[in-house]
Amino acid sequence: MAYEVIARKWRPQQFADVVGQDHVVQTLENALASNRIASAYLFVGPRGIGKTSIARIFAKALNCETGLTATPCDTCDNCREIMASTSLDVLEIDGASNNRVDEVRDLRETVRYSPTHGRFKLIIIDEVHMLSNSAFNALLKTLEEPPEHVKFFFATTEPHKIPATIISRCQRFDLRRIPESEIIERLTLIAKDEKVKIDDDALLAIARGSEGGLRDAESALDQLIAFKGKKISEADVLQVFGLVSRRTLDDLSEGILAGEMASVIGQIDELEQAGKDLQRLVLELMDGFRNRLVAVYTDGQAGDVDAERLLRICDILAGADERMRFSLSKRILLETALVRCARAAKVATVEEIIAQINALKAEGGVVTLSAAPSAQEPAAPVARRAAPPAAVATAAPPKPPKLAESKARPSTPKARPAEPAADEMATLKAQWSKIVAHAGRIAIAVQGALKDACPATVEGDTVHIDFDPEFASGLSLFESPRNRKAVERSLTNVLKRPVTATFQVGKEKPAQVAEAPAPEEEYRAEAPEEPAPPPVRKGHAQAWKQRDEVKQVLDMFNGTIVDVRE
Numbered sequence: 130m131a132y133e134v135i136a137r138k139w140r141p142q143q144f145a146d147v148v149g150q151d152h153v154v155q156t157l158e159n160a161l162a163s164n165r166i167a168s169a170y171l172f173v174g175p176r177g178i179g180k181t182s183i184a185r186i187f188a189k190a191l192n193c194e195t196g197l198t199a200t201p202c203d204t205c206d207n208c209r210e211i212m213a214s215t216s217l218d219v220l221e222i223d224g225a226s227n228n229r230v231d232e233v234r235d236l237r238e239t240v241r242y243s244p245t246h247g248r249f250k251l252i253i254i255d256e257v258h259m260l261s262n263s264a265f266n267a268l269l270k271t272l273e274e275p276p277e278h279v280k281f282f283f284a285t286t287e288p289h290k291i292p293a294t295i296i297s298r299c300q301r302f303d304l305r306r307i308p309e310s311e312i313i314e315r316l317t318l319i320a321k322d323e324k325v326k327i328d329d330d331a332l333l334a335i336a337r338g339s340e341g342g343l344r345d346a347e348s349a350l351d352q353l354i355a356f357k358g359k360k361i362s363e364a365d366v367l368q369v370f371g372l373v374s375r376r377t378l379d380d381l382s383e384g385i386l387a388g389e390m391a392s393v394i395g396q397i398d399e400l401e402q403a404g405k406d407l408q409r410l411v412l413e414l415m416d417g418f419r420n421r422l423v424a425v426y427t428d429g430q431a432g433d434v435d436a437e438r439l440l441r442i443c444d445i446l447a448g449a450d451e452r453m454r455f456s457l458s459k460r461i462l463l464e465t466a467l468v469r470c471a472r473a474a475k476v477a478t479v480e481e482i483i484a485q486i487n488a489l490k491a492e493g494g495v496v497t498l499s500a501a502p503s504a505q506e507p508a509a510p511v512a513r514r515a516a517p518p519a520a521v522a523t524a525a526p527p528k529p530p531k532l533a534e535s536k537a538r539p540s541t542p543k544a545r546p547a548e549p550a551a552d553e554m555a556t557l558k559a560q561w562s563k564i565v566a567h568a569g570r571i572a573i574a575v576q577g578a579l580k581d582a583c584p585a586t587v588e589g590d591t592v593h594i595d596f597d598p599e600f601a602s603g604l605s606l607f608e609s610p611r612n613r614k615a616v617e618r619s620l621t622n623v624l625k626r627p628v629t630a631t632f633q634v635g636k637e638k639p640a641q642v643a644e645a646p647a648p649e650e651e652y653r654a655e656a657p658e659e660p661a662p663p664p665v666r667k668g669h670a671q672a673w674k675q676r677d678e679v680k681q682v683l684d685m686f687n688g689t690i691v692d693v694r695e
């Protein structure tokens with residue numbers, strides 16, 4: 130028997146065999162079952178994910194001699210002709226090579242006549258966006274008044290190139306890239322049938338390389354069998370496709386996160402020498418960091434890295450990917466990007482800087498913080514115009530005795546703890562984002578809520594935590610012992626002694642307080658000895674620019690000071 134390429138041999142013949150496009154298949158099956166067939170369908174999606182395969186199954190479904198069906202028999206004459214591409218009722222046109230008006234005019238002739246054997250004539254136009262404008266105009270005339278017995282099936286990778294007048298007459302489906310796991314599943318099946326020994330890492334590498342296109346994955350397997358015979362390893366796949374091993378990717382990612390720039394540059398050098406595809410490398414790194422980011426939000430598995438850093442790294446890589454596409458010196462761009470990533474992984478985030486500033490203030494007692502007395506109210510930043518106290522009270526959920534009790538606690542400076550507690554406050558503030566992440570890993574629900582809270586005071590064995598009045602609804606979460614314990618464990622961990630936690634509505638928005646510069650009087654009056662504190666005056670941006678924390682923030686965001694509010 131003649132050799133048949135895998136992609137063709139394994140082309141799905143039934144809707145049930147189509148991989149990874151359940152939403153599309155389901156809709157078509159329903160349309161067939163209820164006999165509500167649109168006159169034109171538009172299938173949008175990257176190449177090699179099954180657009181024309183689905184079109185052919187649909188053609189059989191329309192014309193199978195057993196009747197209109199979602200499960201064509203594959204044995205009747207009509208089915209067999211369609212499978213052999215010899216059916217006179219199914220016209221397959223490649224938009225890329227048949228874009229002349231004449232051919233579309235011929236098409237208009239063709240659709241006028243009834244189908245030869247089947248119930249319908251099906252016109253499949255692949256890469257329909259390649260048609261010329263005049264060809265589209267000719268096609269539109271048919272689409273405006275389609276004969277009952279004619280159905281159109283368009284496939285495209287670039288829908289934006291199709292005139293809106295055409296699109297509006299089609300039922301549109303967006304096909305998705307096929308997930309790696311489903312591609313691996315399919316390849317495993319094929320390899321078994323072809324009696325090819327291929328290890329899991331090699332399958333994963335093929336799936337990675339095919340970027341969600343099943344046909345590409347199948348062709349890759351074909352190529353590998355031709356190249357390596359019946360035994361295929363990961364190294365073979367990496368070699369043939371210029372991919373980087375999973376392990377190298379992991380090493381590189383770890384190097385970036387650890388800020389080891391020399392090692393990162395060394396690795397890139399090696400990869401380039403080995404002829405690896407650097408553009409792909411960027412995409413795969415980005416994919417890896419994105420997965421970590423998703424894990425932070427879904428599983429709470431941040432490890433040592435916080436979301437903000439991961440976001441910055443993803444941003445840098447996305448920019449590099451874009452620039453590398455149009456550049457000849459990919460390596461230089463990649464190196465700069467990865468060095469920036471490594472830097473981003475190490476440079477403090479805004480949240481940390483704010484926490485540090487807070488900690489400094491707390492240590493020196495320079496500025497009163499979120500549990501500030503109302504005397505500071507007039508200095509409130511604009512953003513603090515939260516709900517009035519009455520509204521907060523009504524919006525707040527019913528509080529357990531513990532909460533009510535702690536709310537009654539005077540939150541004035543008099544209640545401020547003694548020196549050791551001040552140290553502990555500094556620690557808590559500096560490590561707050563870590564505490565939040567840690568508690569989130571124990572009880573996922575608390576992570577979001579704690580972002581709108583901050584430690585207010587430490588009294589004995591109790592840590593009081595203030596909530597931003599605007600987000601007071603988050604308080605109810607901590608009525609659950611599990612959630613409260615998660616926070617307590619996290620606090621205990623950081624303070625290295627057992628503590629309990631109480632939660633209450635704070636006076637003001639924690640983050641905003643931290644960002645807002647403190648009133649000038651406080652600096653003068655309470656910290657006269659501070660080493661060269663620049664004089665801060667209202668609207669005096671220049672003085673603020675001299676401060677290290679501010680410099681860091683400006684540097685990080687390439688920013689300028691537009692306003693200083695006090």
Ligand SMILES: [Zn+2]
Pocket residue numbers: 192193194195201202203204205206207208209
């Ligand atoms: Zn049939």
